Amino acid sequence: MKISYQETTNDLLTRINIHDAYGAKDIDKWMLEVLPLEQGMSILDVGCGAGKQCFSYLAHLSGKGAITGADVSDELLTKAKEENNKLGNKVKFESFDFNKTFPFPDNTYDLVSCSFAIYYAENIPFTIKEMHRVTKTGGYLFTTGPMPENKQMFYEIIQEATGKEIPPMPGSSRYASEIFKTIEDQFSDVKVHIFTNPLTFPSVDPFLTYTRASLSEDRLLWNTFFETKEDFEKIMSSITEIAKKWFNRDGKLVMTKVIGGFLAQK
Numbered sequence: 542m543k544i545s546y547q548e549t550t551n552d553l554l555t556r557i558n559i560h561d562a563y564g565a566k567d568i569d570k571w572m573l574e575v576l577p578l579e580q581g582m583s584i585l586d587v588g589c590g591a592g593k594q595c596f597s598y599l600a601h602l603s604g605k606g607a608i609t610g611a612d613v614s615d616e617l618l619t620k621a622k623e624e625n626n627k628l629g630n631k632v633k634f635e636s637f638d639f640n641k642t643f644p645f646p647d648n649t650y651d652l653v654s655c656s657f658a659i660y661y662a663e664n665i666p667f668t669i670k671e672m673h674r675v676t677k678t679g680g681y682l683f684t685t686g687p688m689p690e691n692k693q694m695f696y697e698i699i700q701e702a703t704g705k706e707i708p709p710m711p712g713s714s715r716y717a718s719e720i721f722k723t724i725e726d727q728f729s730d731v732k733v734h735i736f737t738n739p740l741t742f743p744s745v746d747p748f749l750t751y752t753r754a755s756l757s758e759d760r761l762l763w764n765t766f767f768e769t770k771e772d773f774e775k776i777m778s779s780i781t782e783i784a785k786k787w788f789n790r791d792g793k794l795v796m797t798k799v800i801g802g803f804l805a806q807k
């Protein structure tokens with residue numbers, strides 16, 4: 542499956558900030574509760590972006606762990622390295638493409654994690670096989686991604702505003718099905734942990750900011766929605782109208798994130 546997707550630093554950081562500001566819960570805290578983290582572990586974070594999970598693991602382990610973050614985006618890796626510098630360069634950041642053989646030896650990591658990234662892999666069995674190869678026997682794989690019921694209100698508003706079919710998202714359309722099954726085929730003892738986080742927007746503006754950071758044509762996933770450059774603003778103005786209508790009716794806008802954490806053992 543060819544996936545035309547490119548995360549942009551601004552869009553990713555905007556969405557992370559909105560989750561922090563309006564979400565009822567903290568996803569990093571949830572991950573730390575679910576993960577079998579121990580000081581001295583070696584950890585690989587695949588699709589690490591700006592290093593959010595790497596820095597959370599590092600703080601939790603009080604700096605006592607060998608953490609590597611790897612990503613294809615030079616822009617996001619530069620952000621990660623800037624933050625790493627401020628924290629004493631304790632994490633190793635590397636450039637790699639998870640559609641190719643990982644540049645890491647067999648049986649290396651106690652934990653391989655992959656947050657909100659596995660569904661951008663072109664060949665899921667191949668990428669999961671690589672994750673399996675670099676995990677130590679008895680080590681863990683942990684992935685996160687959107688379940689099918691994730692942020693339904695967001696899609697309902699877009700559908701009502703445009704009357705258009707929502708394109709199948711690489712995440713929610715196959716994370717709980719195809720991706721779960723592939724992990725089950727290759728690893729043993731797969732456990733599912735669900736994180737439900739309502740984001741309550743006290744006005745329409747932050748919802749629109751989130752929507753722009755999701756629909757931005759840079760991310761390419763929504764290309765079937767936008768035939769010309771002007772279409773983006775036209776569609777955003779229809780979404781604004783419908784979001785205002787929902788807000789006036791309900792007095793708030795609540796978008797619930799429903800995330801699956803799959804924890805598997807090699």
Ligand SMILES: C[S@@+](CC[C@H](N)C(=O)[O-])C[C@H]1O[C@@H](n2cnc3c(N)ncnc32)[C@H](O)[C@@H]1O
Pocket residue numbers: 548553587588589590591592593594611612613614617637638639640655656657658661662
């Ligand atoms: C939604 S972001 C998540 C980033 C980070 N894990 C987080 O939760 O903040 C998805 C990440 O997957 C990375 N990614 C997408 N395709 C990739 C590939 N082929 N190889 C490595 N990383 C990739 C993107 O560059 C981006 O950093």
